[in-house]
Amino acid sequence: MSAKLVVLAGPSGVGKGTVVRELVRQKPQVFLSVSVTTRKPRPEESHDDHYIFLSEQEFENEVQKGNLLEHAQFAGYMYGTPRKPVEERIKNDQTVVLEIDLQGARQIKKSMPEAFLVLLKPPSIEELKRRLIERGTEKPEELELRLKVAMGELEAEKEFDAVVINEDVQSAVGQLITLLHLK
């Protein structure tokens, strides 16, 4: 049987976004949850596709109404998983993937212990730094903060059900397909 609720976590810049998008391209039956965030869109990001971009007040309203399955502050912004689309897909027996941070992963494991937690790791810290710098979307202070958080996330490896090293996208996606028993 394939895993129903899958959490893909891992440090900023490791390539989670690229990996989950390639996974959904190869396995369109997988539902990728679209998070809400107070972060501003990056140039290549569009509303409703990468994130639902909200103001702080709008985000707070979602929290108050209980509309988020989990939420966390990350590097100065709020991020959260809309509850309804995820619960509906799970009810319909679809595999759902949440691409979220470590704090979110922990909340999900607590509220939905059947969730399967995967940690996506970089081949090395040097490579992670290189990828983050190459992405060029953060100011130097924010990049430093993200690298600091990354170290903590990598130390939490034993909390995960599986670890995938993102050496290259195709092999990472292949490992995920095997781990999740996707047809």
Ligand code: 5GP
């Ligand atoms: P970014 O700003 O680079 O898009 O995302 C920053 C971090 O927030 C990443 O580790 C990403 O996985 C995480 N993130 C994205 N959406 C959510 C969410 O809905 N909940 C939580 N807890 N983290 C999220």
